[in-house]
Amino acid sequence: MRFFQEEDEPGISLVSMTDIVFLLLIFFMVSTQFITFQRRLNISLPKSKAGSIAKKKKEYIIEITKQKEIFLNGKRVDLKSLSAIIESESNIPKRSALIRADKSLPYGFVIKVLGILKASGLQEVGIAVIK
Secondary structure, eight states, X not given: OOOSOOOOOOOOOHHHHHHHHHHHHHHHHHHHHXXXXXXXXXXXXXXXXXXXXXXXXXXXXXXXXXXXXXXXXXXEEOHHHHHHHHHHTTTOSSEEEEEEEOTTXXXXXXXXXXXXHHHTTOOEEEEOOOO
């Protein structure tokens, strides 16, 4: 009579590892299908005189240094020219701005820039921070 059971050698079960690999493969295959937002079909569109071209979104990047120097999309401007440039492009429907200001600036100076942007009709204004 045998009173002891024979134990299997310890090892990694390849069956469960294979299942995990197949599950990951299926997950990545399905998730890549959600990445393509717009499918391209070969469609010939008709011409029309009343058609209009969709205008793209205009984005402004405003950077303010410690010395209160203002840069609009990389070009140095002052408060008056900032206002003039943004107001001159008020006919563009989708405009947004991102303000990157130095943390040592007085709060009031950044508020002046925000006021110029809001007075010019910009609805989307963001302030960049570090997480």
